[in-house]
Amino acid sequence: MAKAIQKRTLETRARLIAAAKDIIRENGYEAMRVEEVVLRAGTAKGTFFAHFRDKDALMDLIIGERIDEYLDDLQSLPAPDTPKKMAEALLPLCEFMTSERYVFDVILRYSGAAAQEEIGTIATTFGRQVEILEGWLKTYSYRNDVSSELLAEGIHAFMIQAMALRFCALHNATAINDRLGPYLVAWLQPKSG
Amino acid sequence: MAKAIQKRTLETRARLIAAAKDIIRENGYEAMRVEEVVLRAGTAKGTFFAHFRDKDALMDLIIGERIDEYLDDLQSLPAPDTPKKMAEALLPLCEFMTSERYVFDVILRYSGAAAQEEIGTIATTFGRQVEILEGWLKTYSYRNDVSSELLAEGIHAFMIQAMALRFCALHNATAINDRLGPYLVAWLQPKSG
DNA sequence: CGGCATTAATGACCATGGTCAATATAAAAT
DNA sequence: ATTTTATATTGACCATGGTCATTAATGCCG
Known part of the structure; x- marks a missing residue:
């Protein structure tokens, strides 16, 4: 029914x-x-x-909606052909996500699909983001010893890391992209074995 | 005074x-x-x-103390000579950190040195962990196109990612190490450019 | 219509973390 | 020993998220 x-x-x-x-x-x-x-x-x-369900569920909805707008922007962009450009393209999204400590907290909490059962809006956007990244990775071949899915997940992990360090008293001097850039270079274009 | x-x-x-x-x-x-x-x-x-300061400050203390014990164990171990072994060595720590959703939340919140000003216990353990990882990375040379500090930070990022996905409704089928292992192989021993 | 069932809305109430002016205790000064 | 100062403790009170039995709409059917 x-x-x-x-x-x-x-x-x-x-x-x-x-x-x-x-x-x-x-x-x-x-x-x-x-x-x-x-x-x-x-x-x-x-x-x-x-x-x-609770206050956070509404936050999840509203923040997720906003993230989706940033993903729309990303999708309308041409695929970046260098790690550095990729970091630049991701910057606006990172900036929104770290615009408030509280926002970042909610995102962390819900990105891991916090609400055990249901997949929330934010968790959904993360799936979408990985798809977009995979698209980029297939357009320009960065490295091909590992699947683009794994590469995309890695980019995601580095984004989180770069953002988290923004809030760290020990490391907040460095701008997000001064951190994300090098991470992505090392991840996507390793120089040797 | x-x-x-x-x-x-x-x-x-x-x-x-x-x-x-x-x-x-x-x-x-x-x-x-x-x-x-x-x-x-x-x-x-x-x-x-x-x-x-608040409830979380005490949690930070207690959880941080516990993490330190795991780090003691790590330090008493010989440096692992492969990414896979490294993932295995890190497993107990990861398991503790994900033993409760709440514990992982606190760790995430405080790892980024949540409490803006003071550096809490958990944040301190993260610094220590990076040091231990750097030690490992210097013992066996995995890749040398990037600094061992950056490599260590990357390992940390992948640990977080592997743990976070444990709580994700979409991905919780995979065990932590089935995820962390491949990440570390790809990060520490890339096959080409 | 006018009952009847389903769904939505209500608000008093609870749980829990956190505050602060008042008070009690310990240490230092006389 | 008495006064003075610094520090620690107290508990009534507040802020805020969340619950649930009760009441009110809504829509359906004869």
């Missing part, structure tokens, strides 16, 4: 999401409070949790 | 830590509640926060 979702439901949900986005636009992701969302949306608190 | 810490302070602190460890031993990391710690230690709640 289909769910038979009422129109009202969709409206309420839309109002909640809109309210959350407003708050984020005004004061950033970290500032989002369920109470405030619910107040602006004109619903009771319980309603929020009838629509979203 | 030195702080002139009282003996009492150290005792209280020790009681708090001991209580927390007891709870963890009995019911796991996730189960640790400040209220319960304080109850067992026989102090007021406020005392807890006079000793630790």
